[in-house]
Amino acid sequence: MENAVVRGSIRCGEIQMPYLLVRKPVKNINIHVRTDGTAVVSAAEWVPAAEVEHILQKKSRFLLSARERIKQCAVLQPPVHQYESGEQFRVLGQMLTLQVQTGFPASVQRQGAALFLRVPAESTAKKRKAQMDRWLRDTCQAIFTQAALQAQDLLADRCLPQNITLRVRRMISRWGSCIPTKHVVTFSTHLLETPAFCVQAVVLHEYVHFLHPDHSRAFYAELERVIPDYRQQTQLLKSPAYAVFYNE
Numbered sequence: 001m002e003n004a005v006v007r008g009s010i011r012c013g014e015i016q017m018p019y020l021l022v023r024k025p026v027k028n029i030n031i032h033v034r035t036d037g038t039a040v041v042s043a044a045e046w047v048p049a050a051e052v053e054h055i056l057q058k059k060s061r062f063l064l065s066a067r068e069r070i071k072q073c074a075v076l077q078p079p080v081h082q083y084e085s086g087e088q089f090r091v092l093g094q095m096l097t098l099q100v101q102t103g104f105p106a107s108v109q110r111q112g113a114a115l116f117l118r119v120p121a122e123s124t125a126k127k128r129k130a131q132m133d134r135w136l137r138d139t140c141q142a143i144f145t146q147a148a149l150q151a152q153d154l155l156a157d158r159c160l161p162q163n164i165t166l167r168v169r170r171m172i173s174r175w176g177s178c179i180p181t182k183h184v185v186t187f188s189t190h191l192l193e194t195p196a197f198c199v200q201a202v203v204l205h206e207y208v209h210f211l212h213p214d215h216s217r218a219f220y221a222e223l224e225r226v227i228p229d230y231r232q233q234t235q236l237l238k239s240p241a242y243a244v245f246y247n248e
């Protein structure tokens with residue numbers, strides 16, 4: 001048997017929020033917000049509609065913020081690449097235009113604002129992506145390692161652990177992380193999209209965690225001792241243009 005569905009709407013401040021009430025043999029009343037902004041509520045047949053509306057009304061602030069988040073995520077969808085000539089890739093804050101060329105061996109080379117991707121004639125989008133991903137990882141490793149050396153220099157008078165391992169991983173919820181006990185720092189491949197001063201600030205942030213594992217006052221004091229305008233430098237990372245919280 002199909003579930004009975006009732007359409008309705010509740011008022012959340014200035015906004016009229018549509019909802020769908022789905023009658024199902026469920027124990028609790030469940031609510032989620034769909035990508036089109038509609039709230040979907042499932043409730044058992046015996047729960048009065050007025051009671052459902054009352055609960056929705058009580059949760060209206062949560063519903064509105066969920067709707068807002070979904071709207072923002074839609075804007076922040078990462079670009080879908082087919083790895084064809086003319087597509088843009090952001091590297092160290094600069095937009096580079098991809099130029100696909102036929103040749104062997106496969107390679108990627110940056111020249112000014114162009115990124116030359118050389119692949120065999122019959123290459124598929126998947127193969128082109130694999131080549132680009134390899135280049136992205138190698139470039140991340142090289143650039144972040146350079147920033148790490150600079151961080152070590154800046155913190156030369158502090159007791160950093162020996163043999164720090166630097167890892168690069170595709171992370172969408174953070175720019176970097178540090179496990180002080182294991183002497184490991186990890187950076188997101190997305191960090192390569194940001195300008196060099198942001199890369200430096202993030203790398204330094206993770207290195208300072210070897211001295212102060214938390215985000216205490218002492219942590220920020222140390223960070224600002226070496227980069228006095230740390231907060232301004234990392235402001236850009238909070239802007240929507242550099243959001244890594246992609247809806248993936």
Ligand SMILES: [Zn+2]
Nearest residue numbers: 205206209215
């Ligand atoms: Zn931190």
